[in-house]
Amino acid sequence: xxYGEAPGGSPVGAEYDAKIMHASMRIGATTLMASxxxxxxxxxxxxxxxxxxxxxxxxxxxxxxxxxxGGDIHMPLEKTxxxxxxxxxxxxxxxxxxxxxxxQERD
Numbered sequence: 219x220x221y222g223e224a225p226g227g228s229p230v231g232a233e234y235d236a237k238i239m240h241a242s243m244r245i246g247a248t249t250l251m252a253s254x255x256x257x258x259x260x261x262x263x264x265x266x267x268x269x270x271x272x273x274x275x276x277x278x279x280x281x282x283x284x285x286x287x288g289g290d291i292h293m294p295l296e297k298t299x300x301x302x303x304x305x306x307x308x309x310x311x312x313x314x315x316x317x318x319x320x321x322q323e324r325d
Contacts, residue, residue, distance in 0.1 A: 221254075230256060245270060245281070267306070267314035278303035278319040285315055 221228040222235025237254035250268075255261070272278035282295040282303075288310035295305030295317060303319040 233257075246273065246277075263312055263314070267316050269316040269318055272303065272317060272319040275303050275319055278305075278317050282307070282317045285309055285317075 219238070219240045220235060221230055221237050221239045222232070224239055228235050234254075234257060239253055241252050243250045243252075270281055272281055279295060282305050286305075286307040286309065290308045292306040292308065292314075293304070295303050298304045300321065301318050302321055303317065306314070306316045308314050
């Protein structure tokens, strides 16, 4: 839901109508919720990455492919000494992500 779609109209002004007020992404049994920061409180994200733990290599590949579109790849998704799959990127919105799949899921 965007701010402009809020019942009663945008609580922060028309210039913010297209920004996200409520968003949710279901990943397995987990729901990740987010929103755009209000105009006077936005700061560029830094010093943190979100790591998603995939149940298997196929899921890791699917997550990586979907979330990295339009972003910058730091490490391609591949087998490592600690994981069946691991990859890292910054998405098109500037959020840093890591996708990991435990070694017991090696294929």
